[in-house]
Amino acid sequence: MKRTLYCWLFLLFVSTFVFGQGNKNYEILTVAFYNVENLFDTLNDPNTKDDARTPEGRDRWTEDIYALKVKNTAKVLAEIGRETTNQPPAVIGLCEVENRQVIVDVLNDPLLKPYNYGIVHIDSPDERGIDVALIYQKTHFLPISFKNHALRLFDKDGTRDYTRDQLLVYGMLEKEPVYVLVHHWPSRSGGQKRSEPNRIDAAALNKKLVDSVLQQNSKAKIINMGDFNDEPTNTSVADVLQTTDKKRKALKNNLLYTPMMAFYKQGIGTYCYRGNWNVLDQIHVSGGLLKDKKNGWKFWKAGIYNKPYLINKEGRYKGYPFRSFAGGRFLGGYSDHFAVYAYLIREVR
Numbered sequence: 001m002k003r004t005l006y007c008w009l010f011l012l013f014v015s016t017f018v019f020g021q022g023n024k025n026y027e028i029l030t031v032a033f034y035n036v037e038n039l040f041d042t043l044n045d046p047n048t049k050d051d052a053r054t055p056e057g058r059d060r061w062t063e064d065i066y067a068l069k070v071k072n073t074a075k076v077l078a079e080i081g082r083e084t085t086n087q088p089p090a091v092i093g094l095c096e097v098e099n100r101q102v103i104v105d106v107l108n109d110p111l112l113k114p115y116n117y118g119i120v121h122i123d124s125p126d127e128r129g130i131d132v133a134l135i136y137q138k139t140h141f142l143p144i145s146f147k148n149h150a151l152r153l154f155d156k157d158g159t160r161d162y163t164r165d166q167l168l169v170y171g172m173l174e175k176e177p178v179y180v181l182v183h184h185w186p187s188r189s190g191g192q193k194r195s196e197p198n199r200i201d202a203a204a205l206n207k208k209l210v211d212s213v214l215q216q217n218s219k220a221k222i223i224n225m226g227d228f229n230d231e232p233t234n235t236s237v238a239d240v241l242q243t244t245d246k247k248r249k250a251l252k253n254n255l256l257y258t259p260m261m262a263f264y265k266q267g268i269g270t271y272c273y274r275g276n277w278n279v280l281d282q283i284h285v286s287g288g289l290l291k292d293k294k295n296g297w298k299f300w301k302a303g304i305y306n307k308p309y310l311i312n313k314e315g316r317y318k319g320y321p322f323r324s325f326a327g328g329r330f331l332g333g334y335s336d337h338f339a340v341y342a343y344l345i346r347e348v349r
Contacts, residue, residue, distance in 0.1 A: 017085040018348055026345040028300070029140060029173070030081030030089040033182070033225040033281060036073050037324055037335035038130070039106070040098040042066050048129025053098075058328055065330045070102070072324065072334045074109030077135075080305045080341050088115055089341065090140035090173070093225045094133045095164070095184035099123065103133055115139075120169050122148045125162040132167050132182045132226065141178075143171040151205050153186065153198055166202070168209055174346070176221070176296050179213050181206065183226025185236070192230075199230050203240035210241075214254055214286065221297065222286035224256055227337065229280050232261045237282070247290050256284040259302035259342065270304055270338045272320045281340045295347045305339040 017028050040053035042061055053061040078088045097103055100121045107117045120143055121133040136143065148165035155161050167182040183206065186198035206224065213220050230236045237243055237258075244250050245261035260282040263269070269277025281304075289299040312322045312333070322333035 025348040032089040032341035033093040034339035035337035078111035093182035199236040203236035221288040224284040300343040302342040
């Protein structure tokens, strides 16, 4: 009997890290999102605008450069949240991945392979050929259903402007129902104001998907994450998607709670443009993750993964995220965005 109990306790610590707070013990898991900055393979896809990221293209995207890009990406993913949970995130949303194979290559890196990640990925119609995806540790998360939802945008002449789909995944996080949405909203190309209508449309689709889940179950646990290309205060996020940084207001009105507002107010960002920090990468949670009377998974706190090795140490862009590519050459860095993450905790009875 003792041997069985010891084995069970050992497996508990391996699968989910346990920590004490007051007179209670909690399991803890990390969920994260990372814009990996143009993770392309070296092959030329005739159906997308990936010509620059080929050996003969503008960026001279060789196998050696690709291998280093994969290694750097794996390093970041393996370390997010590790200082608290002793393992990589249980669930990670990704954007700017070209296809499923580049994700496979990252997950085959020695830093991630032992964690047996699975992949949810569907090709989007984006003109550049970049997609969103979800990766998950199979010991923690079991996807049950998933679907890509197209964002239909049109230029002034009525031409379809193809962009990234929004991914909705339903699954079991340690046997508990959870919905995960992964996004990469339209960019600010042409200026924030000029491009804002596209992100307002993206927010409307996001809101529709969130509401469709909450209409079925008002206590549903939803994790909404991505590169929104807008700040927490912008119309798309604050007014259309209707996020709030007030937990009580979120619970009362069935709104998404955003822990990212705190970083915005402190001037801490995930992306830097012309010396100004922006909180473009965000994680939101539904009220179901703020209060759970059944002692299930709850949101604890969020963070921006901006360790010193991810920051440019010199030159014109000193202090910016240490990106992997700029000026037509590979810099050896990681991404032009910092990752964001959130800790979920659950009381151990």
